[in-house]
Amino acid sequence: MINNISNYFKTKEKLYMNKLFSFFKHSIFPKKESPFLKVDAFHTIGFLPTMALEQQIVTQNISAVSAWCSVCNDARTMTISTAFVDAIKNGGFINWREDAICQVCHFNARTRATVDLVNLLFSKKKIQSAYITEAVTPLFFRLKEKINGLVGSEYLGGDKVGGQLYACQGQLIRHEDVTRLSFSDNELDLLLSFDVLEHVSDYKLALTEIYRTLKQGGHALLTTPINPRLKSTVTRAYVDSVDLQVKHLLEPVYHGDPINNSGILCFHDFGIDIVDILYLIGFSKVDVFIAQSKNRYYLGDFHIFLYLTK
Numbered sequence: 001m002i003n004n005i006s007n008y009f010k011t012k013e014k015l016y017m018n019k020l021f022s023f024f025k026h027s028i029f030p031k032k033e034s035p036f037l038k039v040d041a042f043h044t045i046g047f048l049p050t051m052a053l054e055q056q057i058v059t060q061n062i063s064a065v066s067a068w069c070s071v072c073n074d075a076r077t078m079t080i081s082t083a084f085v086d087a088i089k090n091g092g093f094i095n096w097r098e099d100a101i102c103q104v105c106h107f108n109a110r111t112r113a114t115v116d117l118v119n120l121l122f123s124k125k126k127i128q129s130a131y132i133t134e135a136v137t138p139l140f141f142r143l144k145e146k147i148n149g150l151v152g153s154e155y156l157g158g159d160k161v162g163g164q165l166y167a168c169q170g171q172l173i174r175h176e177d178v179t180r181l182s183f184s185d186n187e188l189d190l191l192l193s194f195d196v197l198e199h200v201s202d203y204k205l206a207l208t209e210i211y212r213t214l215k216q217g218g219h220a221l222l223t224t225p226i227n228p229r230l231k232s233t234v235t236r237a238y239v240d241s242v243d244l245q246v247k248h249l250l251e252p253v254y255h256g257d258p259i260n261n262s263g264i265l266c267f268h269d270f271g272i273d274i275v276d277i278l279y280l281i282g283f284s285k286v287d288v289f290i291a292q293s294k295n296r297y298y299l300g301d302f303h304i305f306l307y308l309t310k
Ligand SMILES: [Zn+2]
Pocket: 069, 070, 071, 072, 073, 076, 102, 103, 104, 105, 106, 107
């Protein structure tokens, strides 16, 4: 009897503590907050609700914050990198997308927002064929858990055959060139491509391939660094069609690459004309989602997702 009473109280206490913890968790990090702003044109972007928070981080050199992690599905400590703080001090470009790194899952703001938006857009959709232009990243493995049969690939070199598997980093990886995908016309329900387009010299050909391989009514979710204050896309470099060498028009800029330690060249700085270009290619609808969240630390106005419907 005493045992039963003690167990009863223990259970009660456990329930109460759980309730209390979840109350605090939700009061600090309300899951109901909508972390995305949906716009159909860039000129409709007005005041950003995270601006005060951004200023606070910049002026106070904050190096760690508490935030909601959509990958861990819990409240976590996120770090703001030293390089980031230096960029702030020197008045340089602040890349909010690649920072605020969760100390448990190590996803940054960009990849956490991607997981959030994929959940929001596709968790209730029936998807039979889905492809993503990455295969070795933590984001790929996370999304593979969410989307049944998600196929991933990496670009492994011009001498490789699309759709074939090659040994890479101790595993077999599918090769695809996004300017000549091995998928058939109208094959895919969903195509995901995150921060790849800026590294493709002929990005319009890549977008045409995305359009070709999607089913009618199929969707693509893309990110590429877009500067909402840039009217027209600037080409920084291109591959010469005669000698196939890279020609630079502006100072070369390299981004991190999961399969190449020396980084990957950025060919374009995208501007807001990307939306017009997508309509010209044939997409019937282009929605723009901007990740904005004080609780998840999706800051700045560069956190842009393009959601395309064929
Ligand atoms: Zn996390």
